[in-house]
Amino acid sequence: MIRIDAHQHFWRLSARRGAWPPPSLAAIRRDFGPADLAPLLAAAGVEGTVLVQSLPSLEDTRWLLEVAQATPFVKGVVGWVDFKGARTAQTIAELARHPLLKGLRPMLQDLPEDDWIADPATAPAARAMAAHGLVFDALVTPRHLPHLLTFAARHPDLAIVIDHGAKPLIARQELDPWRADIARLAALPNVHCKISGLVTEAGAHASQAGLQPYVQVLWDTFGPRRLIWGSDWPVVSLACDYASWCAMSVALVDALRPPASARDRDALFGGNAALLYHLQHHADSSL
Numbered sequence: 001m002i003r004i005d006a007h008q009h010f011w012r013l014s015a016r017r018g019a020w021p022p023p024s025l026a027a028i029r030r031d032f033g034p035a036d037l038a039p040l041l042a043a044a045g046v047e048g049t050v051l052v053q054s055l056p057s058l059e060d061t062r063w064l065l066e067v068a069q070a071t072p073f074v075k076g077v078v079g080w081v082d083f084k085g086a087r088t089a090q091t092i093a094e095l096a097r098h099p100l101l102k103g104l105r106p107m108l109q110d111l112p113e114d115d116w117i118a119d120p121a122t123a124p125a126a127r128a129m130a131a132h133g134l135v136f137d138a139l140v141t142p143r144h145l146p147h148l149l150t151f152a153a154r155h156p157d158l159a160i161v162i163d164h165g166a167k168p169l170i171a172r173q174e175l176d177p178w179r180a181d182i183a184r185l186a187a188l189p190n191v192h193c194k195i196s197g198l199v200t201e202a203g204a205h206a207s208q209a210g211l212q213p214y215v216q217v218l219w220d221t222f223g224p225r226r227l228i229w230g231s232d233w234p235v236v237s238l239a240c241d242y243a244s245w246c247a248m249s250v251a252l253v254d255a256l257r258p259p260a261s262a263r264d265r266d267a268l269f270g271g272n273a274a275l276l277y278h279l280q281h282h283a284d285s286s287l
Contacts, residue, residue, distance in 0.1 A: 001266040004075070005049040006273035007163065007196040007230025008037060010067055019055060025238065032234045034071040040233070040242040041073060047270075048075040050230070050277055052137065052163075056080050056107050061095065068100045075279040076102035078137045084121045089128040096132035102277040103135035108144055109167070118147040123154070130158040135277055141167045145181035152188050159190055159276060161228060164197030168214050171203030179217050186221035192276055193222050195249065195268070196230030199239040206239050208251050215252045224264035228273045 010033050021029050041049070051064055051074045061079030068074040077098075081091050083106045095101050104125075108117055116122075117138075129136055136158055138148055145166055152160050162185065168178045185191045195215060199206050218227060229249060236245050253260050253268060260268065273279065 002048075002270040002274065003044075003046045004229075004270040004273040004279065005041065005046050005231045005233070006228045006277070007052055007194055008049045008233045009052055009054045009235065010034065010037075010064065011054055012063075015057075015060060015063070016055060027237050028234050034067065034074070037233060038073065044243060044246045046073075046246075048073050048279065050074075050076045050078060050102065050273060050279075052078040053080045053105055056082075056110075058082075058091070065095075065098050065100055074100070075274075076100055076277045078103035078105050078135070080105060080107070081125065083125040084119070088125045092125065092128040092132060092134070096134060099280075101134070102279070103137050103161075104129060105137035105139055105163075107139055108148075109139050109141050114143050115147040115150075117144070118150040122151065126151070126155045126158050130155065133278060134159075136160045138162045138166075139164075142169065142178040142181065145178070145185060149181070149185050149188075152185060152191050156188070156190050159192070161192040161194055161276060163194050164201070164232065165193060165195065165214060165218055167197065167201050170198060170201045170205055170210060170214055173205060173210070175213060175217065182217060183221045186226070191222075192226040192228060192272070193218055194228045194230050195252075196228075197232040197235065199245060199248065200232065200235055202239065208248055208255070211248070211252060212255055216256060219256045219260075224260060224267055225272060227268050228276065229269045230273075 012031050023029060051068055053061055064077050068077045077100050079095060079101060081088055081104055138160055140148055198211050202210050231242060231245055233242055253265060
């Protein structure tokens with residue numbers, strides 16, 4: 001089995017200029033780079049990653065691409081563009097020339113308008129992404145899902161992946177209306193979903209038992225070929241360490257009903273990410 005962590009971050013505090021994370025999150029308020037993650041990947045048997053932006057900045061995206069180029073285990077980058085900018089299509093074409101640019105992500109959860117993504121002004125960016133074979137990573141919460149549905153239905157040729165299961169309200173053990181909204185999105189064949197970031201949404205329910213109903217919903221709706229595993233490292237460190245999340249993820253998959261086959265497990269923990277993001281050989285590593 002090729003194991004891929006389809007959602008991890010690197011950052012430099014000096015470049016963030018007061019952006020998240022705040023001082024109150026001391027565990028992750030420092031620089032994180034490849035040397036920090038490499039031993040965790042090796043211990044977990046993870047062979048490659050997808051590096052995802054965490055700043056709404058072209059400068060940060062270009063830095064991530066530079067880091068990825070120098071880091072054999074990084075197989076692809078999800079960057080950022082101004083989705084409603086006057087030259088967005090040209091910027092996407094420029095970034096897409098880099099072989100490690102695999103997707104783009106506006107930080108929807110941080111924008112004041114819940115329906116921002118449903119604005120027709122996002123259409124040129126979406127069309128440009130589809131034309132260049134890029135994946136749209138949707139950083140959303142449950143309140144954004146009806147508007148994401150509008151966007152996804154409008155752009156059937158654009159591959160979309162929902163980050164962190166859309167951050168369901170696990171800490172309150174609420175399934176609805178998230179469950180119904182997720183099912184509507186899953187009915188669209190261009191929409192995929194990441195099993196990532198869930199443990200940091202769980203509060204006192206940060207356990208297999210607390211997360212299982214939510215993972216089961218994702219399994220029931222997206223099935224074994226459109227679910228993708230990721231760690232959300234280093235953010236996951238707010239709830240547990242990397243090894244613990246890996247172990248919990250395996251336990252969650254083991255408890256699914258109907259059971260996941262060996263082929264399903266291989267797909268969820270790596271194969272689906274490789275297909276969605278068109279991950280290829282990089283430097284002297286293998287995939």
